[in-house]
Amino acid sequence: xxxxxxxxxxxxxxxxxxxxxxxxxxxxxxxxxxxxxxxxxxxxxxxxxxxxxxxxxxxxxxxxxxxxxxxxxxxxxxxxxxxxxxxxxxxxxxxxxxxxxxxxxxxxxxxxxxxxxxxxxxxxxxxxxxxxxxxxxxxxxxxxxxxxxxxxxxxxxxxxxxxxxxxxxxxxxxxxxxxxxxxxxxxxxxxxxxxxxxxxxxxxxxxxxxxxxxxxxxxxxxxxxxxxxxxxxxxxxxxxxxxxxxxxxxxxxxxxxxxxxxxxxxxxxxxxx
DNA sequence: ACAGGATCCTGGGGGC
DNA sequence: TGCCCCCAGGATCCTG
Numbered sequence: 092x093x094x095x096x097x098x099x100x101x102x103x104x105x106x107x108x109x110x111x112x113x114x115x116x117x118x119x120x121x122x123x124x125x126x127x128x129x130x131x132x133x134x135x136x137x138x139x140x141x142x143x144x145x146x147x148x149x150x151x152x153x154x155x156x157x158x159x160x161x162x163x164x165x166x167x168x169x170x171x172x173x174x175x176x177x178x179x180x181x182x183x184x185x186x187x188x189x190x191x192x193x194x195x196x197x198x199x200x201x202x203x204x205x206x207x208x209x210x211x212x213x214x215x216x217x218x219x220x221x222x223x224x225x226x227x228x229x230x231x232x233x234x235x236x237x238x239x240x241x242x243x244x245x246x247x248x249x250x251x252x253x254x255x256x257x258x259x260x261x262x263x264x265x266x267x268x269x270x271x272x273x274x275x276x277x278x279x280x281x282x283x284x285x286x287x288x289x290x291x292x293x294x295x296x297x298x299x300x301x302x303x304x305x306x307x308x309x310x311x312x313x314x315x316x317x318x319x320x321x322x323x324x325x326x327x328x329x330x331x332x333x334x335x336x337x338x339x340x341x342x343x344x345x346x347x348x349x350x351x352x353x354x355x356x357x358x359x360x361x362x363x364x
Numbered sequence: 365a366c367a368g369g370a371t372c373c374t375g376g377g378g379g380c
Numbered sequence: 381t382g383c384c385c386c387c388a389g390g391a392t393c394c395t396g
Contacts, residue, residue: 093389093390094389094390096389097389122373125372125373125390125391126391149389149390163390163391164389164390165373165389165390165391166373166388166389166390166391167373167374167375167389182374200373201373201374201375202372202373202374202375202388202390203372203373203374204372204373204390204391205390244365244366245365245366246365246367247366247367250366250367253390253391255390255391262389262390263388263389263390264389265389308389309389310389311388311389312375312388312389313375313388313389314389331389349368350367351368352367352368352369353390354387354388
């Protein structure tokens with residue numbers, strides 16, 4: 092579910108209520124998550140103070156007195172701050188009770204593809220990202236690096252955009268929307284695009300992600316921001332989820348194919364192949 | 365090197 | 381109402 096704009100929205104929402112507060116106690120549900128060890132998270136984050144809440148790609152990073160809580164939302168993850176009085180929803184796997192006891196940070200994840208990790212130090216955190224080979228943030232990506240990434244591979248543009256080692260934070264929705272914005276077919280091979288087209292796509296990705304952030308992300312099924320609010324970028328999709336509907340630019344029917352293992356939406360007329 | 369499929373899960377929607 | 385099938389903002393592993 093959540094891609095960069097959704098994760099960025101969560102992080103911005105969590106800062107105000109969390110920074111400077113202390114996790115007085117932590118409770119966990121009975122289910123294991125796909126990523127992380129919940130008992131370790133529970134024991135280690137108890138009693139710590141929140142210094143900052145940041146984002147890297149699709150990862151949420153919470154600085155706890157120099158140790159780090161790392162959260163990935165997977166497909167259906169929700170990380171929200173709510174009143175302790177609000178009834179706990181099903182599929183809530185971790186609850187951090189804040190110092191005053193009237194407020195809670197909750198991690199809920201219906202499909203349990205997400206993960207919550209604890210790292211003792213900045214070095215351990217960096218090692219985690221190093222090991223996964225996480226690529227650069229899309230907003231300050233070096234143009235030459237991006238051109239080289241495309242030029243050296245015969246993978247499709249769609250597959251490249253989804254690869255977190257090339258660029259961090261893009262997922263299925265924003266990949267499709269970026270390719271429409273750039274006027275390039277998702278099936279084009281990296282090695283076959285010109286440097287001009289590569290530059291165009293790089294800018295399109297940044298543009299589309301910024302639009303997503305401005306609208307507080309896309310709420311299709313399960314996504315909510317850190318305060319529980321829905322995003323509205325889904326109302327502005329040009330291609331994602333619009334198969335069979337007319338292209339907003341040329342009225343041609345939007346196509347849907349399976350590519351890089353994901354459903355892929357594009358305008359056959361506006362997007363060059 | 366790359367595509368495609370299966371896998372981890374739960375739930376919603378459509379067809380019958 | 382029930383059942384079966386397909387689908388889903390992610391990521392990883394295996395096969396051909």
